[in-house]
Amino acid sequence: MQDTIAQLWSYVLGIWRHRWLVLIVAWVVCMAGWMWVWRLPEAYVATARVYVDSNSVLRPLLKGLTIQPNIDQRIAMMSRTLLSRPNLEKLMRMTDLDLDVNTEMEREEMVARLRKAISLSGDRANSSLYSISVMDSNRDTAKRLAQSLITVFIESSRTERRDGGSGAQDFLDDQIADYEKRLIAAEARLAEFKQSNVDMLPGSGGDYYSRLQASRAQLDEALLQLREAENRRRELERQLLGEEPVFLASGGGGSPMDARIQSLQLKLDTLRSRYTEKHPEVRQVQGLLDELEEERASQLAVAGPSAYGLSASPVYQGMRGMLAETEARVAELRVRVAEYESRVVELENKVNSIPEVEGQLKQLDRDYSVLVSQHQQLLQRRESAKLSEDVEQKTSEVTFRVIDPPFVPIKPNEPNKVLLNAGVLLLGIGGGTMVGLLLSILSPIVSDSRTLVNVTGLPLLGTVTLAQSAYERRKELYATLTYASLVVALFLVYAGLSLKQSSLIG
Numbered sequence: 001m002q003d004t005i006a007q008l009w010s011y012v013l014g015i016w017r018h019r020w021l022v023l024i025v026a027w028v029v030c031m032a033g034w035m036w037v038w039r040l041p042e043a044y045v046a047t048a049r050v051y052v053d054s055n056s057v058l059r060p061l062l063k064g065l066t067i068q069p070n071i072d073q074r075i076a077m078m079s080r081t082l083l084s085r086p087n088l089e090k091l092m093r094m095t096d097l098d099l100d101v102n103t104e105m106e107r108e109e110m111v112a113r114l115r116k117a118i119s120l121s122g123d124r125a126n127s128s129l130y131s132i133s134v135m136d137s138n139r140d141t142a143k144r145l146a147q148s149l150i151t152v153f154i155e156s157s158r159t160e161r162r163d164g165g166s167g168a169q170d171f172l173d174d175q176i177a178d179y180e181k182r183l184i185a186a187e188a189r190l191a192e193f194k195q196s197n198v199d200m201l202p203g204s205g206g207d208y209y210s211r212l213q214a215s216r217a218q219l220d221e222a223l224l225q226l227r228e229a230e231n232r233r234r235e236l237e238r239q240l241l242g243e244e245p246v247f248l249a250s251g252g253g254g255s256p257m258d259a260r261i262q263s264l265q266l267k268l269d270t271l272r273s274r275y276t277e278k279h280p281e282v283r284q285v286q287g288l289l290d291e292l293e294e295e296r297a298s299q300l301a302v303a304g305p306s307a308y309g310l311s312a313s314p315v316y317q318g319m320r321g322m323l324a325e326t327e328a329r330v331a332e333l334r335v336r337v338a339e340y341e342s343r344v345v346e347l348e349n350k351v352n353s354i355p356e357v358e359g360q361l362k363q364l365d366r367d368y369s370v371l372v373s374q375h376q377q378l379l380q381r382r383e384s385a386k387l388s389e390d391v392e393q394k395t396s397e398v399t400f401r402v403i404d405p406p407f408v409p410i411k412p413n414e415p416n417k418v419l420l421n422a423g424v425l426l427l428g429i430g431g432g433t434m435v436g437l438l439l440s441i442l443s444p445i446v447s448d449s450r451t452l453v454n455v456t457g458l459p460l461l462g463t464v465t466l467a468q469s470a471y472e473r474r475k476e477l478y479a480t481l482t483y484a485s486l487v488v489a490l491f492l493v494y495a496g497l498s499l500k501q502s503s504l505i506g
Contacts, residue, residue, distance in 0.1 A: 006450050014440020015433060022432035023486055029431050030490060033424030034497055040420075042412035044139040046146035048132045049404040050153065087152050088114050094148040095141065118149060129403070139408050146406035154400045172382040179375040186368045193364055212347045219340035226333040233330055236323040257296045259317045260324040264289040267328050284331035288324075418498045425494050 015022060088111050092098040097114075101107045119133045132149055136142035264285055271282045446452045453460050468476070 010444070010451060011437060011440060014444065015436035017445070018436040018439045019483060021439070022436040023483065023490075025432035025435050026428040027486070027490060029428035030424055030494070033427060034421055034493070037415075037417050037420045037424060038497070040415055040417065041137060043135045043137050043414045044142045044408050044412050045414050046134045046136075046142040046406045046408045047404070048146050048150060048402065048406040050130045050132065050150060051401045051403050052128045052130065082120055082149075082153055082156065083115050083118060085111060087156065091145065091148050091152055094151070095144045097141075114145075118145070120149075132406075134406075135414050143406050143408045146408075150400075150402060150406070169382070169386065172378060176375065176378050176382060179371060179378060183368075183371050183375060186364070186371055190364045190368055193361065212344070215340060215343045215347060219337065219344055222333060222337045222340050226330065226337055229326055229330045229333055233323065233326040236319060236326060239319060257292060259321050261289065261292050261296065263321045263324045264292065264328065267325065280335035281328075281332045284335070285328050288327065288331075421494060421497050425490075428490075 089098075089107075091114060092101070092110060097110060098107075101110055117135045119131075119135075121131050121133075122129070130153075132146055132153075134142050134145040134149065136145060268282065268285045268289060271279070271285060275282050277283075446455060449460050449463055
């Protein structure tokens with residue numbers, strides 16, 4: 001610690017040894033700097049503050065119905081593009097600065113000067129508060145520029161909002177027209193495909209595999225019913241052939257042939273009420289009825305009516321009637337089985353073509369559904385955009401309020417020459433001190449006994465104090481007073497310049 005203090009003290013003594021050079025450098029730097037500050041052109045700074053209120057009452061009310069833009073982001077973008085070339089040229093025309101511009105070079109210089117003179121900054125505590133400052137050598141021009149800049153800021157917001165809404169509306173109209181054309185083309189393709197493949201398209205029964213499975217199930221059920229009916233018929237025939245007609249009729253109640261004919265006639269009437277004359281079941285029952293009538297007629301012609309006396313048993317007649325109904329049922333089921341077999345064969349023959357057609361139909365339906373969905377969404381977006389545009393035209397989502405109108409002080413306030421003079425003074429003192437320190441490092445001297453011991457490495461027996469004469473003491477005192485006077489004079493010059501500049505600014 002003592003070595004560090006000793007080293008610092010040696011530096012201080014070295015600077016003091018070159019104190020006159022330090023003072024000369026400080027005077028030269030300060031006088032040159034103060035002369036430069038004195039000759040700096042003075043300017044007026046017009047300041048204003050604008051509050052941008054984006055909290056509109058309609059925004060929460062129209063949420064979900066209109067397109068909600070990011071107002072804060074849009075305002076931030078406008079603040080960054082406020083100093084663009086078109087806005088600066090517009091500002092020149094509004095303040096009549098373009099009247100002094102005759103060449104393109106002068107216009108470029110004027111634009112560059114305006115961009116340098118205008119400053120727009122936001123408040124850190126409140127992002128909706130903007131500060132505008134304009135610097136110009138003419139007080140009235142600075143004020144006009146600040147006022148015109150506020151006007152440009154507000155108008156650019158409204159213009160951008162109108163241009164953005166109109167562009168979105170035109171884009172949506174073009175997209176909707178394009179989707180309508182694509183919808184018409186898709187509908188035409190779908191209709192043409194259905195017309196050309198009407199016999200292979202899936203109906204209410206489902207797709208190909210569902211229809212094939214249903215037809216096979218119907219065929220299996222019909223075959224089962226046919227086998228049941230055939231077994232029943234064989235059993236009835238066996239019972240009729242093996243039964244002894246022991247029960248004779250007590251009176252003439254008709255023959256079994258008549259009972260069968262009557263049963264078939266009832267069956268035929270029932271089928272005619274459901275089907276036409278050309279239906280296979282109607283034709284089958286009609287054929288059986290004709291055969292029975294012919295057989296009865298031939299038997300009556302050969303044997304006469306007495307041959308049927310033994311067949312008048314009620315049990316026998318009932319069994320003959322059941323046999324006739326079973327035979328009619330067998331004929332009906334055979335026709336149904338044949339129809340189901342033809343359907344299954346037809347579907348199995350189209351095993352390659354029908355699934356392909358169904359796949360193409362699903363693809364067409366899917367494309368058409370996508371187009372319809374996109375078209376509906378675009379229509380909704382267009383309505384939302386139209387409503388948003390109406391809201392922007394009839395109301396204002398952003399309100400601009402001038403908190404502080406443009407204010408320009410009576411006297412110039414830029415640059416701050418008092419602060420610049422202080423900076424020049426510090427620079428002069430610091431520069432002189434650095435020169436003295438550099439010389440002391442380049443040409444060091446031994447200033448105390450500790451340094452002497454460290455440098456020589458020899459033991460120190462004692463020190464001898466310099467004894468000055470009275471003349472030398474007076475001379476050193478005069479030199480010290482002169483040095484102090486020059487230092488005080490330097491500060492007095494700074495104080496005088498600062499007072500002068502303060503009176504000019506204030």
